Amino acid sequence: MLVAGTTRTAEIDGISAAGADSDLLVHTPSADAEIVTYGEPIRAPVVPVSPSGCPTPAVVTRAVKELIGLDVTVVDGGLAEPTGAPTVTVGARPGDDVREQDPVSTAPGALAAARKFGRSIPDDEVYLAETVPGGTTTALGVLRALGEEPVVSSSLPQNPLALKQEVVEEGLQASSLDPGDAADEPAVALRRMGDPVLATITGLLVGLVEGDTAVTLAGGTQLLTAAALARHAGIETTLPLATTTFVADDDSVDLRAAARELNVDLTVTDPVFENRDHPAMNAYVAGEAKEGVGMGGALALADAAGIPMADVRERIVTVYDRLLDGRESPEPET
Amino acid sequence: MLVAGTTRTAEIDGISAAGADSDLLVHTPSADAEIVTYGEPIRAPVVPVSPSGCPTPAVVTRAVKELIGLDVTVVDGGLAEPTGAPTVTVGARPGDDVREQDPVSTAPGALAAARKFGRSIPDDEVYLAETVPGGTTTALGVLRALGEEPVVSSSLPQNPLALKQEVVEEGLQASSLDPGDAADEPAVALRRMGDPVLATITGLLVGLVEGDTAVTLAGGTQLLTAAALARHAGIETTLPLATTTFVADDDSVDLRAAARELNVDLTVTDPVFENRDHPAMNAYVAGEAKEGVGMGGALALADAAGIPMADVRERIVTVYDRLLDGRESPEPET
Secondary structure (H helix, E strand, C coil), rough: CEEEEEEHHCCCCCCCCCCCCCCCHHHHHHHHHHHHHHCCCCCCCCCCCCCCEEEEEHHHHHHHHHCCCCCCCEECCCCCCCCCCEEEEEEECCECCCCCCCCCCCCHHHHHHHHHHHHCCCCCEEEEEECCCCCHHHHHHHHHHHHCCCCCCCCCCCCCCHHHHHHHHHHHHHCCCCCCCCCCHHHHHHHHCHHHHHHHHHHHHHHHCCCEEEEEEEECCHHHHHHHHHHHHHCCCCCCEEHHHHHHCCCCHCCCHHHHCCCCCEEECCCHHHHCCCCCCCCHHHCCCCCCCCHHHHHHHHHCCCCCCCHHHHHHHHHHHHHHHCCCCCCCCC | CCCEEEEEEHHHCCCCCCCCCCCCCCHHHHHHHHHHHHHHCCCCCCCCCCCCEEEECHHHHHHHHHCCCCCCEEEECCCCCCCCCCCCEEEEEEECCCCCCCCCCHHHHHHHHHHHHHCCCCCCEEEEEEEEHHHHHHHHHHHHHHCCCCCCCCCCCCHHHHHHHHHHHHHHHHCCCCCCCHHHHHHHHHHHHHHHHHHHHHHHHHHHHHCCCEEEEEECCCHHHHHHHHHHHHCCEEEEEEEHHHCCCCCCCCCHHHHHHCCEEEECCCCCHHHCCCCCCCCHHHHCCCCCCCHHHHHHHHHHCCCCHHHHHHHHHHHHHHHHHHCCCCCCCC
């Protein structure tokens, strides 16, 4: 299940690399949903790339979907632009800048509706994934509101942590919150300091656990934040998280310690992108993007299905070439 | 692709068997989409059955999906109740009673948006299906407005043709249309005498053909009406239609003659339900339901994949039992 949505926090200069420029970021989640579903954008006007040309991790998830036939359900976690992907509605609306006083007024409703939806899903196993530019900043905001250790990675090679902290401090002030004020109140933390995607994911996570569906968090520190939110909602079961080596090796975070603290079991999969010199992969090796759109979960599923990583890389090239077919190829700066 | 939506025409007494009573009909398309997607209702409060207890053809399509792994995309063709199935939006809204003057004001917009969406679908092959209670009456209205031969089947064992004709005559009068007045104007026929599902299907059909995707119409006389609409939109290529023996053997219509007239190639698949004495199938043998939710297309795909019909029937029983698990089993009157 891929939750796709937006927060205007992403428009702050230097926060996110999930779009070629700040005007295009708003299309990224809609395009990601289409790329995973159809293999290419249908209604979205862009193929999401970072400012340096690094393609969206949706390419990786789509490649694995083509290899092992994943069933994908996209949930609208506050999309701001139309998508041609089929979506489930839980009432989430685009999130405002966390520096506003009440940026995610739909968070409590989306949390409740997603929880109910998650509880009713009959599947035995679900991987939960996200696409929301600016999502690590809102994750930081939520962790601070909950009073948890702030552990967030970045889609940029240099994690702009000082900027994120500044944004979050401003948000806490605007919301009249001190760190820890929203402990045991995930809906408050999400509404005041989060984004609609994280609210939706947290609702799904809690509902799926309650409905006895095995859930794996497929992503990096945003999904780890969903685990923290679930703890504050009273969920005690061990939660698995499947991510990439790019997040696990990120020097700006200690993912393993944070996972241990939250009783989260880590699966880290290395796609060995350095073995293939290709514009679809080089920027990842240089530290960009790292995760997103369920990339780490998709790689773990491919691995579990016995697909060699060389085959995954080959398919990534195929998906990438099809995506860029007829478009000017972005020039990665490595 | 399953287009799911509503028309208030279905509320006219005696028009449709696609719900246990007229209050429940409005949930049928939302529930059908969920049954095909998940195997059971998620948000919809009912399992759609006819007044006599005949289960929705969604059971058959779901059974085939489980056997051969169909990819299903649900398009919102004017749903009046929430669905937990992921849906694509083309701007269709619930249709009013065709006896109103302008019952489907969203038809031209949905037709255009669905056409654009259909053109952008990268798949090689698509089966188009519908779920809309009352849809054969609106199909009759559209055929009359186009000036085509009126050929419509029914979900009831006795096709209430006199009632449908009366409803359609009233609708033509309310819209100040004589038969044939909407020739070569599918948007007018759909807006004044149709329903939002048929508008969406016609748009998809035209767009898919224009986008060089192979399309099969998966259904009965409503899908045949979509072929007629496509002819009036200038589509000349031969169109395949896959339906059930229940429609092909319906004495109230001459499906073969109508198909020939429209240059439609018929595939008729017999699930041989009389070989299995079971409440999921007996009512079909007695002439109820006949088609819908892509049943005929699903059966054709199962057949083409080499699945014996006995296996399809066995899986129908599994899906049916799971659906009725914990609910009072409807008592079919055969």
